Amino acid sequence: MPGFELFSDAERKEVHDVLDNGVLMRYGFDGMRNGHWKAKELERALEAQFDVNHAQLLSSGTAAVSVALAITGIGAGDEVIMPTFTFVASFEAIMMLGAVPVLVDIDDTLTLDPKAIRNAITPKTKAIMPVHMCGSMANLGEIKAICDEHNLILVEDACQAIGGTYNGKALGTIGDVGCFSFDFVKTMTCGEGGAIITNNKDYSTNADHYSDHGHDHVGNDRGAETHPFLGYNFRISELNAAVGLAQVRRLPEFLSIQKKHYTILREALADIPEVVFRTVPEGGVESCAFLNFFLPNLDIARNVMAGFKANGIDVCFHYFDNNWHYIRRWEHLKNLKSLYPISAEVKEGMQYLDTKTFDQSDHYIARNVSCLIKMSWTAEEVKARGAKMREVILEAIK
Numbered sequence: 001m002p003g004f005e006l007f008s009d010a011e012r013k014e015v016h017d018v019l020d021n022g023v024l025m026r027y028g029f030d031g032m033r034n035g036h037w038k039a040k041e042l043e044r045a046l047e048a049q050f051d052v053n054h055a056q057l058l059s060s061g062t063a064a065v066s067v068a069l070a071i072t073g074i075g076a077g078d079e080v081i082m083p084t085f086t087f088v089a090s091f092e093a094i095m096m097l098g099a100v101p102v103l104v105d106i107d108d109t110l111t112l113d114p115k116a117i118r119n120a121i122t123p124k125t126k127a128i129m130p131v132h133m134c135g136s137m138a139n140l141g142e143i144k145a146i147c148d149e150h151n152l153i154l155v156e157d158a159c160q161a162i163g164g165t166y167n168g169k170a171l172g173t174i175g176d177v178g179c180f181s182f183d184f185v186k187t188m189t190c191g192e193g194g195a196i197i198t199n200n201k202d203y204s205t206n207a208d209h210y211s212d213h214g215h216d217h218v219g220n221d222r223g224a225e226t227h228p229f230l231g232y233n234f235r236i237s238e239l240n241a242a243v244g245l246a247q248v249r250r251l252p253e254f255l256s257i258q259k260k261h262y263t264i265l266r267e268a269l270a271d272i273p274e275v276v277f278r279t280v281p282e283g284g285v286e287s288c289a290f291l292n293f294f295l296p297n298l299d300i301a302r303n304v305m306a307g308f309k310a311n312g313i314d315v316c317f318h319y320f321d322n323n324w325h326y327i328r329r330w331e332h333l334k335n336l337k338s339l340y341p342i343s344a345e346v347k348e349g350m351q352y353l354d355t356k357t358f359d360q361s362d363h364y365i366a367r368n369v370s371c372l373i374k375m376s377w378t379a380e381e382v383k384a385r386g387a388k389m390r391e392v393i394l395e396a397i398k
Helices: 009-021 038-050 061-071 089-096 114-120 140-150 201-210 238-249 251-269 298-310 344-354 359-365 379-396
Strands: 054-058 079-083 100-104 125-128 153-157 177-181 194-198 290-294 368-372
Touching: 009 038, 009 238, 038 054, 038 194, 038 238, 054 061, 054 201, 061 089, 061 153, 061 177, 061 194, 061 201, 079 089, 089 100, 100 114, 100 344, 114 140, 125 140, 140 153, 194 201, 238 251, 251 290, 251 379, 298 368, 298 379
Parallel strands: 079 100, 079 125, 125 153, 153 177
Antiparallel strands: 054 194, 177 194, 290 368
């Protein structure tokens, strides 16, 4: 998945531009820049790449989710429906705003189950946040219909699926706001960084101000700018943006390589009856950042993972036994372990986790193996990898 595998002179040139003029901050210092505005350029490039009206660069994917929720008015006591399978940043971002993460089951897409969403809606529900995990998407048509029916905000977390599409539209553009991550292990990277995209002008203005301490960015004197509302610091630096600017131009190249390697590996396993690939919703096209498949049961999945490790098959994950991506190991969330007092609204709202079980999610995650697609592999390495994966799986299911 990571674009850092293919760093080139294109990234070095953009970084050297920043170092040569010495301005690392994205705002101000106009006279020193020699015309270099890497963050602004990357925002325009993202808008063009995803055919969207507004992009706002931020310091991380976590910041992107936090800002997306804040600019749509999510706050104290509001409920945000999210999946049990995601990265911990999803509930962190919700709780940072004093809102309540309502975790619901996934289905065989490895993303939010629309039936589980309907069962979780209450008068306090304000937003639904599907997380397009491992390169593919939720059933956005049905989820969008639920949002329209209940007047809910749809925030797409597309941090792991940049480049995927649904009914011909880029992931991140179907909802009210879309979120991307550009950290070190994403398809395109800034080292650390993220972005929100939207077609809503008010949300765009809110994001521009909120992510920079509430600055309105009117005029050329930063000290004279006003603050229409409270904000925080989620700015990206020019150095990070410079790397991302080169990477977004190479995104079609990266996606093409991912698809080629993904296809080779999938074809190597396709005729094994016990291997069932994740479901991609009708109209969806994966980014091919990961190859995901289900095995018959938990024991076989664990045996396959052990076999992969013993045979040098790296970057494959069994999230059932992973501390960071599935609710089963999120004890710090279940027990609300915090360095500071948690608000009464969140404490009360999170009590459901004391007794809640997620049998349907367990059913899918226990049997899932997720293999990251590297771009630096040669064609020969991918073919050899596919053959070895096939051998290990066949041995495990005998």
